[in-house]
Amino acid sequence: MTQLLRKIIFPTAGMGTRFLPATKATPKEMLTIVDKPLIQYGVEEALDAGMDEIVMVTGRGKRAIEDHFDISAELEANLHAAGKDELYQTVSRVARMADVAYIRQKQPLGLGHAVLCAAAWVGDECFGISLADELILSNDDGAMQQLRAVHEQTGASVIGLACVPKDEVNRYGIVKASHEGDLLRLQAMVEKPAVDDAPSDMAMIGRYIFTPRLFDLLREAKPSVGGEIQLTDAICKLAQEEPVYGVLIEGERFDAGNPYGFLLANAKLGLQHPDYGDALRTALKSLV
Ligand code: G1P
Numbered sequence: 001m002t003q004l005l006r007k008i009i010f011p012t013a014g015m016g017t018r019f020l021p022a023t024k025a026t027p028k029e030m031l032t033i034v035d036k037p038l039i040q041y042g043v044e045e046a047l048d049a050g051m052d053e054i055v056m057v058t059g060r061g062k063r064a065i066e067d068h069f070d071i072s073a074e075l076e077a078n079l080h081a082a083g084k085d086e087l088y089q090t091v092s093r094v095a096r097m098a099d100v101a102y103i104r105q106k107q108p109l110g111l112g113h114a115v116l117c118a119a120a121w122v123g124d125e126c127f128g129i130s131l132a133d134e135l136i137l138s139n140d141d142g143a144m145q146q147l148r149a150v151h152e153q154t155g156a157s158v159i160g161l162a163c164v165p166k167d168e169v170n171r172y173g174i175v176k177a178s179h180e181g182d183l184l185r186l187q188a189m190v191e192k193p194a195v196d197d198a199p200s201d202m203a204m205i206g207r208y209i210f211t212p213r214l215f216d217l218l219r220e221a222k223p224s225v226g227g228e229i230q231l232t233d234a235i236c237k238l239a240q241e242e243p244v245y246g247v248l249i250e251g252e253r254f255d256a257g258n259p260y261g262f263l264l265a266n267a268k269l270g271l272q273h274p275d276y277g278d279a280l281r282t283a284l285k286s287l288v
Helices: 038-048 063-068 073-081 085-096 111-118 143-154 166-171 214-220 231-241 259-272 278-286
Strands: 008-011 053-058 098-105 128-130 135-137 157-163 174-180 184-193 204-210 243-250 251-255
Touching: 008 111, 008 231, 038 053, 038 063, 038 128, 038 135, 038 143, 053 063, 063 098, 073 085, 085 128, 111 214, 111 231, 135 204, 135 259, 143 157, 143 204, 157 174, 157 231, 174 243, 184 231, 204 231, 214 231, 214 243, 231 243, 231 251, 231 278, 251 259, 259 278
Parallel strands: 008 053, 008 128, 053 098, 157 243
Antiparallel strands: 128 204, 135 251, 157 204, 174 184, 174 204, 184 243
């Protein structure tokens, strides 16, 4: 029997070292793609999948995320008084789009540890995890909704995947999978393997749904790759105990937590923008 899946964790405590100096004083989750911060794209994707109980696991220097989803009474009053209705609607919608809780990860002990910080908040329910620096644009169902469909079919844990070039496998958790009917069942996964050790070219791309058993396995996890408590190690154990499925996500993915992926994402969404798209196309053509 599938539980109602509403809770989702956004780990947002990472230091953003791939994007320094931009992320020295600004959370990487607040970097903007056209006119919205990355984290808002992730939250909107989660809401579209019916996951409207959100917890952000934050760290020092991340207060801007809380402010972004908070009501700014002064700003709203000023925009309203100035008759800037469209902006007023935009700002007020962001503050009311979701019920967001915040938990501090006191030390940067790894993604697995960050997720574990939210265990008490989640309780004994299935839950999602979304890494907001992976921006995934889909024409139809968003990435979390694609995972949710398989979770509703199976009641099991489900992980979003994408095929990556061979020379990039060392940046991701890479899975070993086999076909089970229409589904991909995951047998094992390894965090950031060397090219020769990678079990496939299928990478986990920061979208997950788990049964609460994951938390028990995270509690037992020891530091591994990079001296951190890795989510991947706990998933690997989970896959030995119960079914864990993979979904090759349909959509266009941008690793916007590094400058190149961020630039591409801005170009892509900028070109699609109803106000700036045409002008940007002309300007880019004249630049190249
Ligand atoms: C994390 C995970 C990794 C996953 C990646 C997706 O790595 O540990 O398994 O493939 O996110 O972006 P990070 O990018 O935080 O080093």
